[in-house]
Amino acid sequence: MKSAPLVVVIQFPGSNCEYETSRAVQNSGMDSCIYRWNQWQELKDSLPDAYVLPGGFSFQDRVRAGAVAAKEKIMDLVFSEAAGGKPVLGICNGAQILVESGMVPGWERGRIESALAANHISGRSGYLSRWIFLHVAAKARKICPWLGRTGTGILPLPIAHAEGRFVFSEENRYRASNSAALKYCDEKGTETSDYPANPNGSFLNLAGIMNDRGNVLAMMPHPERAYWLWQLPPYLPGEWGDRRDQSLHSGSYASTKGPGSLFFTSLADYFRGER
Amino acid sequence: MNLRDELKEAIRHRSLAMTIEEAEKLAGYVGRMPTPLELHLFDTMWSEHCSYKSSRSVLKLLPTHATGVVVGPGEDAGIVKFTDHDGFSWDLVVAHESHNHPSQVLPVEGAATGIGGIVRDVYCMGARVTGSLDLLRFGDPLGNSGEKSRAICRGVVEGIWKYGNALGVPNLGGDTRFHKGYDDNCLVNVVALGFVRHDRIVHSFVPVEAHEEQYVLILVGKPTDDTGFGGATFASTDLEDESEKGAVQVADPFLKRVLSEANLNVLDYLFDREIKFGFKDLGAGGIACVTSELAAHGNLGIKVNLDLVPVSIPELPSEVIACAETQERYGLAVPRRISAEVLEIYNEKYEMPRLFPGAGATVIGTFTAEPFYRVLHRGEEVANTPIEYITEGIVYKRNWEPSPVPVIEPDSRPCNPPLDLKRMLLSIDGVSRSPVWSYYDSEVQGNTHFRPGEADACVIVPIPGCRAGLSVSGDGNPWIGELDPFLAGAHAVGEAVRNVVATGATPIAATDCLNYGNPEKADVFWQFRRGVEGIAAACMDLGLESEDPLPIVSGNVSFYNQSSKGGSIPPSPIVAVFGRINDFTKSTDISLKAPGNLIIMAGDRKDELGGSLYYRTCIGHRGGRVPAFRGKLEREMARFVLECCEAGISRAVHDISEGGMILAAAEMAIASRPDARRGIVFDTEAMDPVVLYSETPGYLIEMSQESWDAIENKPEFLSVAGRVTDEFCIAASRWRMDLREILEDHANRLDRIIWREEVTE
Known part of the structure; x- marks a missing residue:
């Protein structure tokens, strides 16, 4: 019997966040290993407990971000594992792959209901790197294995993308709001569609969406880049800014976990509860 | 036609930068009219960009030795000792280059390939690249050429984010300045840094073992095309008009990312088996330079077969295949007995031919005991020259004449x-420069402690589990440059040192990029000389780690930065300083x-x-x-x-x-x-x-x-x-x-x- 759950990180050609994402898993008390896109058999044989699709630019974002990777054979495996209930997390480009594969929102098998379109808001377009604030939908906290420990507070996380605007058709507004997992808000927790609280013009201020069962989560912000408090910017307002400032001279600054760790420790807790 | 006329005609017809005297020197070396390939190869090797023919005598003024320096200027990147952790010694690898002319002509591509080139210099020392900086100088955005300056600024920033972000190398800032002196000639200086285990440093020459065992040359990466043909020459002449766009390369960060992963896998494979090898990136002069330099610096010859080079355009002439500067390529010298395994890693494990049409790894040459550089193509010998001449270089003594600026102070x-x-x-x-930084990914790799703007320098924590932080800043003030070229050099070092020190880090190394006008003009060469003297003087005083000076371990000289009207840019010595803080939590x-x-x-x-x-x-x-x-x-x-x-x-x-x-x-x-x-x-x-x-x-x-x-x-x-x-x-x-x-x-x-x-x- 395995001592710790195994969370695999899949490296697509063009991925570039696989190493730090894998470290975030390991730092949360789980095993992690990175498999290349063409190591389908090795991946399957390793009997993973959960999957992470990391950030980057898989297949050069050809066609659309995530579109080509979604058609890779290895995604068939992820698809069937997700259907069996295994937790799957897509971060940034990984989220784009999950959307392009139809795994989120996953209302109907194999059907693509959403898109991650080019950022466009308040006259600014192109790539945007900045720290945003989000809160976790109450339903998502209950059913999503990646979100169980995220709490009701506001989480600061960094985004870094050019195509992160969740798009749904207007007639699916209600359904989409049911699939909402993470929503952008301002530093005080108020939801607004204004820039920069909503950094890319995302529909319903969506920062992350999930499938109905909650085991598949696609999120644009990067939790692995906010795993430790020391990764947070000095100007960050609010509760997490306070925590950072307090730990600065406490001697534990290097080893105190930040808001991004909650996504990974939630999963570790989920596995502990399940076993 | 006599030989001199034939050489003159070749220079004109081929738009070579070499002088007739240089061409005659080459003809003397080979004992006949040089082949087109030889002409282009030597034109690149003897260009200012590659040979430092004007600057070399002055650059000797810079301090390059200090405790901790592992590799000084001369190879693709400089290396200094960084820290010990977990039983291993870790070294910092740094490189600094300019990509000024290409960025003026094609801002997006020029800036992108600037990053592409500089990160290859760090990768090819065996390092993982963990940061890059851009030191940008644009024309006055609100001046007479404002519209153009703004467009170039937008294009350069776009090139940087489109390439750098995709590559997965965090952008650690740099600076962006505006001055009307750059209206016709922007500056795009780029710095890359990385870390390598001391016992896994890679060198850019075929190892001594190749005298005993047959070594082959593997070319890996993008299929060769005609882009960047004449790039080094382009960088070494006046920017007369903007029709030379063909000399700008086309970058592909996606392929580079996969290639970098595959390279690290190959390097580990070779180190684990204790196989000695040589590794070098393809930059100026393409295949011709990488093959001849790998061989020459290992005291061997090489025979290259251009028919084996994968190309993406059919029927290219020999000199184009050999000298084009197609991006995303490396040359690897390994024993023939393991070449199949290496090819398999690139072509099967990382599926390079599937990911990019024509990409992959191929054996294109064999090292020879005879010290000749020989190239075959379509059944003909298209180059055959004693190899020592290729890397011998060339030196000019330039005249200089002081041209100080009179001191005029305002009345009130x-x-x-x-x-x-x-x-x-x-x-x-x-x-605030935050609108620029907002396009850059400064946090990929998860090591970033201070992003651009948060502190005087960016700080990263590059080795997981180790508290040693790396602090880096790049500076250079054109307003000082136009008033006093010596102080421009000294303060470039001083400012970068202060920025690093302000974060709590002790400077351990510096790099420089010396951007000036035409060195054939005596006043410009004086500005250059004074700038180097200023840098040297400051480095002598600011070695804070020991009693040694702060060492300059890598750098670049960029001349001919001027407008078509002949106006030079302000003297622009730009310096990057790298510091270490033993416990980053104190920064x-x-x-x-x-x-x-x-x-x-x-x-x-x-x-x-x-x-x-x-x-x-x-x-x-x-x-x-x-x-x-x-x-x-x-x-x-x-x-x-x-x-x-x-x-x-x-x-x-x-x-x-x-x-x-x-x-x-x-x-x-x-x-x-x-x-x-x-x-x-x-x-x-x-x-x-x-x-x-x-x-x-x-x-x-x-x-x-x-x-x-x-x-x-x-x-x-x-x-x-x-x-x-x-x-x-x-x-x-x-x-x-x-x-x-x-x-x-x-x-x-x-x-x-x-x-x-x-x-x-």
Whole structure:
């Protein structure tokens, strides 16, 4: 019997966040290993407990971000594992792959209901790197294995993308709001569609969406880049800014976990509860 | 036609940069009319860009040796010892280049390939690349050529984010400056840094084992095309018109990322089996340079078969296949017996041919005991030359003639602190650079502690589990450059050192990129010489780690930066400094923390406002008296700042540079938390531009009264300048400036001018 759950990180050609994402898993008390896109058999044989699709630019974002990777054979495996209930997390480009594969929102098998379109808001377009604030939908906290420990507070996380605007058709507004997992808000927790609280013009201020069962989560912000408090910017307002400032001279600054760790420790807790 | 006429005709017809004398020298080496391939190969090797033929004698002035230097200038990148961790010794690998002309002509592609080239230089030493910086100089965005300057700025930033972000290398800032002297010739300097285990450093020559065993040359990466043909020559001549776009390469960060992963896998494979090898990236001169240099520096010859080179365009002439600068390629010298395994990693494991049509790894040559460079193509020998001549290089003695700028100071210096501060904060040089940084990914790899703008230098924690932090800053002030070329060099080092020291890191190495006009002009060559002397002088004083100077371990010279009308750019020595902080948790940012704390100033203010932001923006005069470089004082101040940091008593540190003490204070306030705004009240009652605006080097340090009182034997250069308040203001007893008035403009003005084209004021 395995001592710790195994969370695999899949490296697509063009991925570039696989190493730090894998470290975030390991730092949360789980095993992690990175498999290349063409190591389908090795991946399957390793009997993973959960999957992470990391950030980057898989297949050069050809066609659309995530579109080509979604058609890779290895995604068939992820698809069937997700259907069996295994937790799957897509971060940034990984989220784009999950959307392009139809795994989120996953209302109907194999059907693509959403898109991650080019950022466009308040006259600014192109790539945007900045720290945003989000809160976790109450339903998502209950059913999503990646979100169980995220709490009701506001989480600061960094985004870094050019195509992160969740798009749904207007007639699916209600359904989409049911699939909402993470929503952008301002530093005080108020939801607004204004820039920069909503950094890319995302529909319903969506920062992350999930499938109905909650085991598949696609999120644009990067939790692995906010795993430790020391990764947070000095100007960050609010509760997490306070925590950072307090730990600065406490001697534990290097080893105190930040808001991004909650996504990974939630999963570790989920596995502990399940076993 | 006699040989001389035939050579002249070849130079003209092939648009070569070499002189007829150089061509004759080449003909003498080969004993006949050189082949087209030989002409282009030597044209590249003898270009200013590759040969440093004008600059080499002057560059000898730079200190390059110090304790800790592992590889100095000469290979693709410099290496210094960084830290020990977990039983391994880790070294820092750094490289610094310019990509000025390509970026002026094709800003997006030029800037992208600038990063592409510099990261290859670091990768090919066996390192993982963990950061890059861009030092950008554009024309005046609000001047006569404003529209063009703005478009170039937008294009360069786009090239940087499109390439750098995709590559997965965090952008660690740099700087962006505007000056009308760059209207026709922008500067795009790029720095890359990485880390390598000391026992896994890779060298760019075929190993000595190749004298005993058959070694082959593997070419890996993108299929060869005709892009960048003549690129090094292009970089070494006047930018006469913008029709030379063919000399700009086309970058592919996606392929580079996969290639980098595959390379690391191959390097590990070879090291694990204790197989000796040579590895070098393809840059200037393409296949011809990489094959000849790998062989020549290992004292061997090589036979290359161009028929084996994968190409993406059919029927290319031999000299184009051999000398084109197609991006994303490397050359690897390995024993023939394991070449199949290496090819398999690239072509099967990482599926390069599937991911990119025609990409992959191929054996294209064999190393030979005979010291000749031979190239075969379509059954013919298209090059055959003694190999030592290729790397022998060429040196010119250039004339120089002093051309100092007369010192002219303004007649009157009105002083209205709130208004002056507002003008400086909202000037094109004073506004926040965050609109630029917002396009860059500064956090990929998960090691970033301070992003651009948060502290005086970016700080990363590059080795997981190890507390050693790397701090890096790049600087160079064109306003000083145009007034005093010596001080431009000295202050470029001084400013970068201060920035690194302000974060709490001890400088361990520096790199330079020397950007000037035409070296054949005596006044320009004097500017260049003075700049190098300035850098050398500052480095001699600012070696803080030991008694050795701060070593320059890598760099680049970029000449011929001028407009078609012949005007040179301001002398632009640009220096990057790299520092180490043993415990990154002690590093300091610039944001004000606690009301009541003191603001300590290091460095008395002097009447030397030449080139200052105050002169330029508040009284429209450039002045003449530039801050002196006081090496010993700089060193003592740096030591003090480092001691405060080590003792954990400094809460925020910011160096005093452009805009003087008052602007430094405002920047510290603007960096404070939006939900805990802070400001500074100065003690001085003087309404004196020297006190408030002088750019005499120094530091502002926030610390508590108790910490200040506890410092014994306070050095003379220290004084209490003021204290931190909980009001978002910069003030003194007789004046006060509310920063809320300008906060939004300060943050967004650059975006409005450059990206939104809101230029009518």
